[in-house]
Amino acid sequence: MPSRSRTARTARTPRSSRALLAGAVAAAxxxxxxxxxxxxxxxAAAAVTWDTDRAAAAYAANPAAVTASGSENPGSGPGLAFxxxxxxxxxxxxxxxxxxxxxxxxxLRVDRVTLxxxxxxxxxxxxxxxxxxxxxxxxxxxxxxxxGSVTAHxxxxxVTGRYVRLRGLERATPWGYSLFGFKVYGGEPAPGSTTRTNxxxxxxxxxxxxxxxxxxxxxxxxxxxxxxxxxxxxxxxSDWNANRWVAVDLGATSTxxxxxxxxxxxxxxxxxxxxxxxxxxxxTVYEPSAADIAARRANVKAPGxxxxxxxxxxxxxxxTGRYVRMLGKERRSFYNPAPATAxxxxxxxxxxxxxxxxxxxxxxxxxxxxxxxxxxxxxxxxFTGTALDRAKWRVVRTxxxxxxxxxxxxxxxxxxxxxxxxxxxxxxxxxxxxxxTRAGGGTYDFTxxxxxxNTTYDFTYGRVSARMKLPVGDGFWPAFWLLxxxxxxxxxxxxxxxxxxxxxxxxxxxxxxxxxxGPGYSADGNIGARQTYANGGSADQWHTYAVEWxxxxxxxxxxxxxxxETTRNQLExxxxxxxxxxxxxxxxxxxxxxxxxxxxxxxxxxxxGLPQSSVDRVAGGGVQAEVDWVRVEQKG
Numbered sequence: 041m042p043s044r045s046r047t048a049r050t051a052r053t054p055r056s057s058r059a060l061l062a063g064a065v066a067a068a069x070x071x072x073x074x075x076x077x078x079x080x081x082x083x084a085a086a087a088v089t090w091d092t093d094r095a096a097a098a099y100a101a102n103p104a105a106v107t108a109s110g111s112e113n114p115g116s117g118p119g120l121a122f123x124x125x126x127x128x129x130x131x132x133x134x135x136x137x138x139x140x141x142x143x144x145x146x147x148l149r150v151d152r153v154t155l156x157x158x159x160x161x162x163x164x165x166x167x168x169x170x171x172x173x174x175x176x177x178x179x180x181x182x183x184x185x186x187x188g189s190v191t192a193h194x195x196x197x198x199v200t201g202r203y204v205r206l207r208g209l210e211r212a213t214p215w216g217y218s219l220f221g222f223k224v225y226g227g228e229p230a231p232g233s234t235t236r237t238n239x240x241x242x243x244x245x246x247x248x249x250x251x252x253x254x255x256x257x258x259x260x261x262x263x264x265x266x267x268x269x270x271x272x273x274x275x276x277x278s279d280w281n282a283n284r285w286v287a288v289d290l291g292a293t294s295t296x297x298x299x300x301x302x303x304x305x306x307x308x309x310x311x312x313x314x315x316x317x318x319x320x321x322x323x324t325v326y327e328p329s330a331a332d333i334a335a336r337r338a339n340v341k342a343p344g345x346x347x348x349x350x351x352x353x354x355x356x357x358x359x360t361g362r363y364v365r366m367l368g369k370e371r372r373s374f375y376n377p378a379p380a381t382a383x384x385x386x387x388x389x390x391x392x393x394x395x396x397x398x399x400x401x402x403x404x405x406x407x408x409x410x411x412x413x414x415x416x417x418x419x420x421x422x423f424t425g426t427a428l429d430r431a432k433w434r435v436v437r438t439x440x441x442x443x444x445x446x447x448x449x450x451x452x453x454x455x456x457x458x459x460x461x462x463x464x465x466x467x468x469x470x471x472x473x474x475x476x477t478r479a480g481g482g483t484y485d486f487t488x489x490x491x492x493x494n495t496t497y498d499f500t501y502g503r504v505s506a507r508m509k510l511p512v513g514d515g516f517w518p519a520f521w522l523l524x525x526x527x528x529x530x531x532x533x534x535x536x537x538x539x540x541x542x543x544x545x546x547x548x549x550x551x552x553x554x555x556x557x558g559p560g561y562s563a564d565g566n567i568g569a570r571q572t573y574a575n576g577g578s579a580d581q582w583h584t585y586a587v588e589w590x591x592x593x594x595x596x597x598x599x600x601x602x603x604x605e606t607t608r609n610q611l612e613x614x615x616x617x618x619x620x621x622x623x624x625x626x627x628x629x630x631x632x633x634x635x636x637x638x639x640x641x642x643x644x645x646x647x648x649g650l651p652q653s654s655v656d657r658v659a660g661g662g663v664q665a666e667v668d669w670v671r672v673e674q675k676g
Contacts, residue, residue: 090264095224105143121222132216141205148226156221161187164209169201195256198404239398247286251277252560265389269348278385287365294397304387305346310370315361408591419672439480448634451484459489466667468630472659490629498623505586507668510579515650517631518665522624535562538619543585546637554596560616571603
C-alpha cells in the first residue's frame with residue numbers, strides 16, 4: 041500500500057548485484073588524494089573466512105559441537121543441518137519445545153543466522169546466543185513463521201557469544217522441526233592492542249540511515265570485501281541523501297593513524313573523517329583536497345561502467361578518540377540514462393581503523409523497552425461542534441501543504457463542501473466538477489478533504505484509535521494513518537520518516553488493510569496485512585480502527601480484534617531500520633483513485649483506479665467518509 045505523503049515516491053533498490061555498478065576507475069584520477077593502494081604496512085589481506093558459515097566450520101572441526109533435544113530417527117541427526125549439504129536435514133523429535141544448538145568454538149560477534157526449513161517448519165521459535173552454554177539471550181523471535189529460507193540479521197542488537205541455539209515454541213505441522221541448513225555468520229571482535237592493528241574488526245558500527253536489513257552498518261566491520269570491489273556482498277548502503285554518516289566504536293580511546301575505506305561504486309565525492317570521545321562531539325581529522333574532490337566529481341560513469349574505490353586515508357598526524365566516522369557531503373553521479381545524471385546513496389564494503397588501543401568490550405547499547413504505567417487520553421475529538429476545531433486540526437491543501445501524490449485524481453481543498461462537522465461526526469466529502477479546480481499548477485475534476493494534527497499535536501508512542509464509517513465503491517480511498525513529523529526535513533523525507541497506516545480501504549466492502557512504511561519496506565514492499573470484517577461486517581458500517589505503538593512494536597486492531605502485529609525485532613532483523621522512535625502525527629483523508637486502488641480494480645479510465653461507475657457515484661453526491669471520534673492515549 042503506497043504512501044500518501046507529499047514526499048512519497050516509488051522506492052528503487054540501488055547498487056546491487058543487478059550490475060548497476062561495475063567496471064573500472066582509472067587510478068590516475070586520484071593520485072593527488074586518498075590513494076588506491078594496498079592495505080597499510082602490517083595489514084593482513086582480507087580474511088578468507090569473512091563470509092564463511094562459522095557453524096559449518098565448527099561442525100567440520102568437531103562434530104560433537106552440535107547437540108539437539110532429539111531426532112526423528114538415526115538418519116536425521118542434528119549434524120545434518122550443518123553439513124553444507126542442502127539435500128540432508130535434521131528432523132527433531134515431535135515436540136513443540138525441541139531445540140538444536142551449535143558450539144562455535146570461540147566467541148563471535150554474530151551478524152546473521154540463516155535457517156533453511158524443510159516442509160516441517162516452525163510457526164513460533166526463538167534464536168538465542170550464549171557465552172557459556174547455560175545462560176541464553178534471545179535475539180530473534182518468530183511469531184508467524186512460514187518456512188522457506190529465513191535470514192535473521194542481528195543489527196542493531198548486541199549478539200556476542202560462543203553458542204547459538206534454535207528453540208522451538210510451536211510447530212507448524214504435526215511433525216518435528218526440520219532444517220536443511222542452520223548457518224551462522226560473524227567474526228571475533230578485535231581486542232585492545234599495543235601494536236598497530238585494525239581496531240574496527242568485528243566492532244559495532246552505526247549509521248543514521250541504511251537501505252535495508254541486508255545492507256546494515258554491521259557489515260562494515262566484518263573483515264571482508266569483494267576483491268574487485270563489485271557486487272552486492274557484505275556492504276552498508278545509505279538511503280538517497282548526501283548528508284549521511286557511518287561510525288565505528290573502537291571500545292576505548294585509541295591512537296589512529298590510518299583509515300581504509302573500501303567503497304562500492306556509489307562512493308563519496310566529498311566526505312569528512314571525524315573522531316569523537318563520546319559519540320556526540322566530533323573533530324574533523326581529514327577531508328579530501330579540492331583537487332581530489334574535483335577529480336572524483338568528474339568521474340561520471342554509466343552505472344554499468346562504474347567501479348568501486350579503495351581510499352587509504354593516512355592522517356596528517358595521529359588522532360585520538362574512541363569513535364571514528366565517515367560523514368558524507370557529496371555523492372557520486374552516474375550517467376543514467378543519457379543525458380541525465382543520477383545519484384544514489386553511499387555504499388561501503390569495509391571501514392578499517394588502524395592504530396593502537398581499543399577494546400573488545402565495545403558493544404551495541406540495549407534496545408528500548410516498553411513503557412510502564414497506564415494509558416491516559418492526551419488527544420480527543422468527538423466532533424460535537426458545528427465546525428472543525430482548527431486548534432486541533434490543520435486542513436491540508438493540494439499545492440500548498442502538499443503536492444499531488446500516487447496518481448490520485450482529487451485536489452484537497454479547504455471548503456465546507458468537502459470538510460464538515462454535522463450531527464457529531466466529521467465528514468470528508470468527495471465532489472466532482474469537470475475542470476473546475478486548479479491547484480498546485482494542475483487542473484482537477486475532483487475535490488476532497490484531508491486534515492491532520494501536524495503543528496497542533498505530534499507525539500511519540502501511544503494507542504491511537506478512531507471510529508469510522510467508509511464509502512464503498514471502486515477507487516474510493518479513505519485512510520486513517522500516522523506520518524513521521526520529520527517528513528518535510530530534506531535530510532530525512534519519506535520513507536525514512538516512517539508511516540503507519542492504521543486503516544486503508546480502497547472501496548471494497550469486506551476488507552481494509554494496515555501497513556508500515558520505512559527504509560527497506562516502503563510502497564508496494566511495505567509490511568502490511570489485509571483484514572476481513574468479522575461476522576459479515578462491512579466497511580460502510582461503524583468500526584473502530586486502532587494501533588498500539590510502543591518502543592518494541594505495533595499492534596493493529598479492528599473492533600479490538602488483532603489484525604497485524606509487527607515487532608521491532610522482526611522488522612529490523614528481516615526488513616530494515618525501525619523509524620518509529622520519534623514524533624508522528626494523525627491524518628484523516630479521502631482520496632480518489634491512484635496507485636493502490638488501481639493495483640486491485642485495474643481501472644485505467646476514465647481515471648486511474650477510478651472507473652466510470654465510481655465517477656457517477658461522486659457526481660451524484662453522498663460519497664463521504666465519516667468519523668465519529670479520534671483518540672490518542674499515552675502512558676506516563
